[in-house]
């Protein structure tokens with residue numbers, strides 16, 4: 001076909017696509033009206049997960065699954081933005097990994113509000129100033145994000161989804177590498193790049209700051225003093241820095257898991273994860289007995305963390321992730337059994353155990 005004709009055909013397809021996208025948005029809006037009337041959650045992660053899986057199975061065309069996901073993420077984002085100005089609070093400032101995780105889950109059309117700390121993300125959602133919040137929970141190299149774990153103890157909020165993000169940290173600066181004397185970054189990132197720093201900048205001063213965006217800003221402001229920062233591309237772009245070296249983390253597969261928090265947890269999808277916390281009576285064998293509840297009902301425990309209780313010295317809160325949904329019979333029975341051995345049990349979310 002001649003070029004002009006092909007382009008004409010593309011223009012026609014675009015018109016059809018646009019009409020179809022608007023027809024789809026009309027339908028999603030109708031769903032939104034029903035949800036509002038019935039007091040249901042606007043965002044339905046279980047439906048989105050099912051849709052993305054169905055599209056991958058249905059797709060026999062030229063476009064790879066990754067592209068289909070990216071396109072549909074934005075289609076769903078545009079639809080969500082039509083409902084009540086859907087707002088997501090995240091651990092800011094702009095350009096952090098949490099910001100990138102939030103965009104990965106909710107796309108570019110909705111409204112975002114950057115918060116200065118973890119507690120404010122929880123508060124914005126609890127006070128209904130934002131519909132959902134996004135916070136980091138664990139990194140595959142550095143482990144748990146204890147601030148987030150601690151906040152679940154007293155919060156009424158629930159986890160409704162998770163986002164996994166591959167974290168690629170780089171060295172960024174506006175000065176040549178030889179002039180670098182100070183490295184700024186978030187403590188988690190220093191932890192993820194510990195060996196690289198020892199190998200390449202054993203003499204540098206390491207200064208911990210509240211975010212990688214803040215680190216990038218300081219690298220820009222204090223360039224004359226030999227400042228550089230460790231962080232992601234978005235932070236470098238925001239402050240006009242050059243990436244002097246990419247992917248400097250010690251492990252190639254450095255991934256952070258983030259949580260989406262909201263007022264309600266998510267319905268079962270058949271591939272779910274449940275997060276609980278508990279504390280046991282201060283008696284010999286009580287932790288073993290508590291954990292036997294999962295073994296007895298054959299419920300797989302995918303992680304356990306402990307944090308000091310805020311109430312009393314030398315008492316601990318245990319955080320456990322289980323395979324399954326809290327409405328699955330085996331999980332529900334294991335939780336009943338667990339209660340018998342604990343002074344506190346709290347379920348704070350069942351959500352799709354997505355790999356991305």
Ligand SMILES: C=C(O[C@@H]1C=C(C(=O)O)C=C[C@H]1O)C(=O)O
Pocket residue numbers: 027028031032042043044045047048051075076077079080
């Ligand atoms: C349309 C719905 O609501 C939202 C919009 C979706 C979409 O655009 O496909 C999917 C799930 C929800 O986040 C729904 O729940 O069906």
